[in-house]
Amino acid sequence: MITYFLVGNQYNLCMKQVIFILVFFVFTAWPSISQINSSEERPPINPIAAPYFESIDMETVDSGNLRILYALNAADINKPDTYDDLQCLEIGAHSSKYYSFFIYQRDSLASDWIKKHPNAKFGEHPSARWAPKGKFQGWSEYHYSEYFKDLSKKELTEYCRMPFRFTDYNSQYSEPLPVQNWKMGADTLTVAGYLCQQATCQFRGREYTIWFATDIPINNGPWKFGGLPGLILKAYDRNKQYVFECVGIENRKEKYPIQMHQAFKQYKKTDRQKLWKAKKNIQENYLELLRNGISGVSMGYGGSRAPTKTYLYNPLELE
């Protein structure tokens, strides 16, 4: 009975395949030949994700009770796999940390596995399993940078992890805690169960609308936002190219440590403008730099099917 079923199925499959291949061949022969030359048609990609930390050595810099999770560019707020990223804001006594939770998960899974399998050879790593969840693939500064705000010194430090093969360019810079010149709106919106008020601002080349909750009297928010009399639970730019929305608030009874990677200390010090230019250069010329510029290692990005370009640099900060 089972054998018959299988054979029957296989037969169907064979027949279908033959027809499909024939049809496919007839209809696609012409355009596929023409496509080999017109490389313009291939979709752009993002730079390749930054490599895992070799070891997750963390230093505790502060401790806190509150942890806020934000979805970045969620297609469906109830489904984490439709987010570009899940990001986390940790609020301590004198500082706060903002980082990608998906990347943190990827890094800790990978290092945990590597610790358990010290003798694993290259290629044995179940890397596919560690791929960060969410719909975004590859590298972007909003996935791989971590932002520490020193609330007493009123200073922000960004630690930027560069994409694959560019880790030598990992950098950090500090700037005075950015101040957004907020204009209060009269509208209200409920986000994550909290009644929020509207405020708008112009910040480094974009116009933002944000929603903050006065019931959470914390002058902080996602990314570089803050300075309002309540926690920012939702923020987006005018074209909604970047949308941050709160999806979780944890208020722990016992304090948890806020930690920083030891590796960050070695990151090269620079300033914001220089790093901005470096990111733009790497983002826009990634494939070219990979092929020619860096250490002469061919990445196997050849052949007719390989992507030929990366997305243009479209950061939150346009200036």
Added chain:
Amino acid sequence: MKRLLSLSFSFCFLPLFAFSQTTFTGVIKNKQGELLIVNVMLQAKGNNTIDGFTTSDAEGKYSLTYKGTADTITLTVSGIMAGKHQQTVPNRSRQVNFTIEETTMELKEVTIVADPIRRTGDTLSYTVSAYSDQNDRVIGDALRKMPGIEVASSGQISYNGKNINKFYVEDLDMLQGRYGIAINNISVKDVASVQVLENHQPIKALRDKIFSENAAINLKLKNSAKGILTLSALVGMGYKPRMWDAELVAMYFTGKKQNMSSYKGNNSGKNISSEIQSHYDYERVGINNSNLLSISSPSMPPVAQKRYLYNTTNSITTNQLFKINQDLELTANAFYYNDYIKKEGYSITEQFMPGDSFLRIEEQVKSTSKINNLEIALGLNANTDSYFLNNSLNFKRAWDNDRGSGITRSNAGNLDETMLQYLDKSALSVDNTLNLVKNIKDNTVKIYFSVAYGHQPHSLTITPANYFGNENLTSLKQNVLSKNFASTLRGSYGLKRGNFNMDYDLWGSVDIRNMNTELTGKDTQENTVFSADSLKNDLGYNNYRFGLNQSYSYIGNRKFKATFALPVANYSLTVDDRIPDTFIRHNRWMLNPSLSASYNLTHQLTALAGANFRKTFGNMNDIYTGYIMHSYRNLVRNTIDRLFETRSGGTNASLEYRDAFQSFFLNINGSYGKSWKNLLYGYDYQGIMRVKTTIDQPTKSDNYGLGFTTSKGFRFWKTTLRLSGRYNENRGEQLIQNEILNFCAQTYQTSASVNVSPISLMYLQYDFGWIQSRSLVEKLPGRFPSIRNNSQAIKINLYPFKSVTVNMNVDYRHNSAVSNRNTTFVDAGIKYNHKQMEWELQCNNLLNVKQYVSMSYSDISTYSYSYDLRPASVLLNVRFNIGRDPRY
């Protein structure tokens, strides 16, 4: 001129402008006079829009300017640690100081929309909200839906096919294995996540030394559920028959102190005893608690207990845990359980006899069981990385009795008699176990001492007794008094050398048992008619053992693990049979080796295999020589004065796959076992009385088993799919009417279930089960086809509104062996939540099925029965949360 104009213009308007700009300044401090850094907001009174805000500086000072026209202004000072404080003032520049009483703000938590299952190291974390909907009230409802986790009908929880070895709430084991209390009472809304701790070794000092294949479960509560006393109650009434239901549950959890106490009572068919049943136990010496005597009462049908259980149950439990300090915790558990159970049924047994004759016994029995159980357990536990201490004291007392009355008819001697049976079975047991583990560098010293005592005076009375072959008898009474004292002392030393762990235990144990039995009869004048020596036992059965256990285990790079154990023991038994006055001493050596190994093929896939061999030497029930009437038609004694010996060996292998990210779990297992016994048992019939026969004939048997269980969770429609299948075969020899015949019993079974929520307003569950069993005996013609049972159940929950749940169950059963093959049960209910109250109207057995009929047979006997079920009924329950008191 122009300048002058503008100047005069501005002079004219300056007062107005100045009037429309007011400045508020002030200092903010707390009651202690400390200056505070907090947010300050300015709003027109009654208006939501924030017209100005700032943060007070290190000196507590603030300054805000208002340009609007409102008459009254509200100033709000807020901070997480300071709380929210407001002052309303007229719109005039002024100083507004705040002296506030600091109150920490309670933020309401937002449940993270995260992956339903997350893994960190050996811990899997299931987000409860992803597996629960509004019909789910307690955490057990959500556990049943989580892929990889199964909850059996007994309440036993298993993870990927293996029973869990610990159940924690907030990392503490208060209930000591009676986790039914937790999963049936802790609200699903109070649990943030369910953690599965894989390969869990509960003794911290033995982690990395003794490998555990079992997982534990830990409930992580939401902060809002910690540190508060939760009280809930239930009151219910129903009809047919008149029903009531009542519950009062109190609980309190912190990381330092926990309590769960409850009273539950009902006569509506709800089984509460399974809730207080222990699902795992610590190692302790066992004492004989077998019930030799029983009354003949109807078999329980294989349907949900609520369909047939005529009960009147009251149970009280209280469980406490205190953490005396960081490392030491004390647990106290007490249970009182009282039940009165009525059963009614009818059965026919047909036993085929030589020469195509058969014995037919018909029984129409009504029985009642009274149960009164008390159990108290005290535990002291210290669990650190370097040492472990546990002392557990357990006390149990039971006052139980069973009463049966019914008509027995048989073709043997044209019997047609109303039989009365009464069984009194009280029992008492007390045990204490001490366990010490200490790590000295890489080596481990363990001391284990356990001692137990049990006392069981049982008696069975049967009236009338003329079926026993003596016309003068009016009644029979069987007394059995058994006493048992047992103790084990063991010292162990464990060494660690690289990847090798070696463990040596030197141990000794004593087991002293005494049994006095007597079967007496009474005549019409209430005189004892007979009490022959052949109906009495005065037996001393003492067992002394000592030995050396050695176990070697290898844990290499977390991929490969293997353990080989080779215990050597001396077994010495003295049987003092005081009625015939014989004294026999047996002495045997035992070697019971075992081997187990596991290999992680990938991070998700593990292969396991094991083999073992063991010898046993029967128990007291294989030794006594005077007759004991186990039930009114079962008379047993042993006729061969040889020690009953068994040898058995077996191997098993399994493949386990678990991928939490894909919510996919699979376990495939197979086993083979072979056993050898030196004696063969069978039964003869004298009238309706079954008599045990023993022959001195070694016999062998083999068993095979092959099975799988799998579950997969899909994000699509929140679906969980489960499948399982199993095949078992047993081959051996049976003594049938003094002839040794080969037999073979085969069982095939499979089950499947799926639950989906296609829309948020609906939950669907479908369960399917199929089992086919067959037994074949050599030389006997296959009289009957194999028996097939299948069951299907559909459960539909609808959530038309947030506060209303409608549910419906259809439960269908099919048994191929009976003429009335199909049984269908339909239940429906509606639930309504209003604030702190939940109203539930439950209608059971809407088709009013009155009896459950079933049949089983082998080639030499058939057994069919019917059991009276509960009629169609309606029950209205009101459950209310009396309160949550955070001050407790």
